[in-house]
Amino acid sequence: MTAIVLSASGLRKHYRIGALGDHRTLVAVDDVDLEVRAGETVALVGESGSGKSTVARCLVHLVEPTAGEVRVAGEPVRARPVAALTRVYRDVQMVFQDPNSSLDPRMTVRALLAEPLRLHLRLRRRERDDRVRELVEMVGLRTDHLDRYPHQLSGGQRQRVGIARALAVRPRVVILDEPTSSLDVSVRGQILDLLARVQRELRIGYLFITHDLAVVRRVAHRVLVMYLGGIVEQGPTGAVFARPVHPYTRALLSAAPVPEWGVRRERFHLTGEIPSPVDLPDQCRLVGRCPLAVPACAHARPPLVPVGPGHAAACPVETSEPTAPPRGPGAVRAGAAPD
Amino acid sequence: MSGASLRVEGLTGHFRTRRGAVPVLDDVSFTARAGQVTAIVGETGSGKSLTALSILRIAPPEFVVERGRVLLDEVDLLTLPERRMRAVRGARVSMVFQDARAALNPVLPVGRQLADVCRLHRPVNRRDAEKAAVEALAAVQIPDAARRARQYPHEFSGGMAQRALIAMALICEPEVVVFDEPTTGLDVTIQAEIMALIGTLTAGGLTALLITHDLGVVAETCAAVVVMRDGRVVEEASTEDVFTRPRHPYTAELLAASRLVEGSLA
Numbered sequence: 001m002t003a004i005v006l007s008a009s010g011l012r013k014h015y016r017i018g019a020l021g022d023h024r025t026l027v028a029v030d031d032v033d034l035e036v037r038a039g040e041t042v043a044l045v046g047e048s049g050s051g052k053s054t055v056a057r058c059l060v061h062l063v064e065p066t067a068g069e070v071r072v073a074g075e076p077v078r079a080r081p082v083a084a085l086t087r088v089y090r091d092v093q094m095v096f097q098d099p100n101s102s103l104d105p106r107m108t109v110r111a112l113l114a115e116p117l118r119l120h121l122r123l124r125r126r127e128r129d130d131r132v133r134e135l136v137e138m139v140g141l142r143t144d145h146l147d148r149y150p151h152q153l154s155g156g157q158r159q160r161v162g163i164a165r166a167l168a169v170r171p172r173v174v175i176l177d178e179p180t181s182s183l184d185v186s187v188r189g190q191i192l193d194l195l196a197r198v199q200r201e202l203r204i205g206y207l208f209i210t211h212d213l214a215v216v217r218r219v220a221h222r223v224l225v226m227y228l229g230g231i232v233e234q235g236p237t238g239a240v241f242a243r244p245v246h247p248y249t250r251a252l253l254s255a256a257p258v259p260e261w262g263v264r265r266e267r268f269h270l271t272g273e274i275p276s277p278v279d280l281p282d283q284c285r286l287v288g289r290c291p292l293a294v295p296a297c298a299h300a301r302p303p304l305v306p307v308g309p310g311h312a313a314a315c316p317v318e319t320s321e322p323t324a325p326p327r328g329p330g331a332v333r334a335g336a337a338p339d
Numbered sequence: 340m341s342g343a344s345l346r347v348e349g350l351t352g353h354f355r356t357r358r359g360a361v362p363v364l365d366d367v368s369f370t371a372r373a374g375q376v377t378a379i380v381g382e383t384g385s386g387k388s389l390t391a392l393s394i395l396r397i398a399p400p401e402f403v404v405e406r407g408r409v410l411l412d413e414v415d416l417l418t419l420p421e422r423r424m425r426a427v428r429g430a431r432v433s434m435v436f437q438d439a440r441a442a443l444n445p446v447l448p449v450g451r452q453l454a455d456v457c458r459l460h461r462p463v464n465r466r467d468a469e470k471a472a473v474e475a476l477a478a479v480q481i482p483d484a485a486r487r488a489r490q491y492p493h494e495f496s497g498g499m500a501q502r503a504l505i506a507m508a509l510i511c512e513p514e515v516v517v518f519d520e521p522t523t524g525l526d527v528t529i530q531a532e533i534m535a536l537i538g539t540l541t542a543g544g545l546t547a548l549l550i551t552h553d554l555g556v557v558a559e560t561c562a563a564v565v566v567m568r569d570g571r572v573v574e575e576a577s578t579e580d581v582f583t584r585p586r587h588p589y590t591a592e593l594l595a596a597s598r599l600v601e602g603s604l605a
Contacts, residue, residue: 213527257556
């Protein structure tokens with residue numbers, strides 16, 4: 001079995017909000033466990049407000065988690081001393097959604113790529129130049145792009161620079177936060193292509209944060225579905241897409257339009273919108289919106305229960321009724337034998 | 340709501356810049372039929388949004404139309420005097436913009452903003468206009484519309500704000516509504532609801548023009564598709580034809596990219 005390069009257990013992030021004497025708690029991330037192996041792509045999906053970006057930021061202490069442990073290549077991540085965290089950033093790098101705002105507009109591509117080499121690897125100028133050329137080639141840019149500024153590049157080229165910068169220090173794992181959502185579809189394919197090639201060559205682990213289900217299906221080996229700060233379903237991508245178990249996953253997958261003529265999807269509807277994550281009671285997060293909810297759903301927060309090999313869902317209704325009747329396409333019989 | 344078809348003919352124009360004219364639209368022609376959603380698809384810089392803005396004559400001032408016509412009931416909107424165009428805009432042809440919360444005025448209650456549009460075009464008093472605003476909000480399935488009308492845009496979620504903007508576009512019962520990326524930035528579950536709403540409106544006779552880059556949305560809700568690239572229309576066909584028998588290689592490329600076809604990734 002391949003080595004786990006990034007893992008988190010019991011990850012939580014709470015924010016105290018409200019005026020003095022009227023403190024309330026906003027739960028952005030609630031008890032998240034995850035692992036990413038070398039050469040594996042794990043997708044973290046969810047809608048806005050689900051906490052997926054906060055998870056990414058907690059993993060690298062861009063946001064200080066309230067509780068939980070993060071390990072990189074088996075070593076616990078500590079925020080202090082700063083040097084320890086700097087060491088972590090050699091192994092874990094991030095690629096952000098908007099390359100317009102994540103690249104310094106006053107630095108040339110050369111300077112942007114040389115900076116991490118200088119800071120993390122302390123390479124000399126000559127070595128830096130060689131590595132910068134190597135990186136530019138790896139991400140499909142030309143050496144004459146080196147003296148350009150970000151505004152002189154297209155969106156796709158800028159994202160290539162963002163990826164090259166992340167790869168510069170030879171990380172074990174890269175966290176990609178919506179890396180293609182600001183790009184045109186034709187460029188999206190090229191960037192995913194690039195990421196797949198780099199992963200094969202370097203055996204990097206990817207944690208891929210996205211709301212684009214077409215992308216998840218195409219690139220992820222495993223998928224984690226987040227709703228209101230918690231993971232409600234996880235499993236191999238094929239299994240989750242073929243047999244989504246949790247009502248939220250079913251609603252999410254059935255809402256995504258597919259670019260094919262004559263495909264009639266059977267929608268699984270939830271009512272209302274994602275509620276406020278402030279002062280949530282200890283119950284299933286979906287309780288007010290779910291058509292399958294039973295009284296038990298309001299009693300305690302359901303844990304993730306295995307429903308297939310590596311596949312688990314946090315829904316007491318869907319995971320405890322072995323004789324439940326089929327519910328149309330996308331429905332799954334709990335505990336059903338895997339293919 | 341009775342629709343009228345909208346026909347764009349030979350629309351050609353350029354941007355005036357310090358370095359001279361930059362051509363951006365080249366002989367753009369298509370028809371949006373009543374009671375249907377017609378999609379204009381294309382990538383960044385294809386000219387799809389500029390085409391939409393030109394229909395309402397609200398393109399940036401640097402954009403110069405060289406020739407072409409925008410026909411609504413045989414009347415060329417491009418030749419109307421501005422005063423008469425103002426009577427068309429919002430009343431007969433209206434527009435829904437991409438970022439709903441940015442399109443709404445943050446310092447006025449949402450209902451008031453809808454009522455203002457109503458009063459601009461109709462001889463109604465404030466109270467009747469506010470009543471019409473509440474009805475318009477209810478018509479786009481905003482729950483508790485009377486209370487919502489008194490709220491400010493920041494109290495609306497993205498999906499609710501988009502519904503309110505659609506209500507604003509519909510309050511004067513226009514024949515044509517141009518939707519410019521109405522679901523970009525919204526979650527898929529909310530997107531599905533907004534598209535279902537647009538489908539219901541066209542079933543009632545409305546002519547809808549949907550500017551989008553999302554071919555999934557097109558496949559599900561549109562009857563016809565106009566594919567644009569570099570300021571030109573490369574293909575205009577029924578949705579079925581575009582998805583099953585694309586004639587232009589660019590259309591086929593765009594489809595392959597949207598589907599993330601096996602093999603397109605090494």
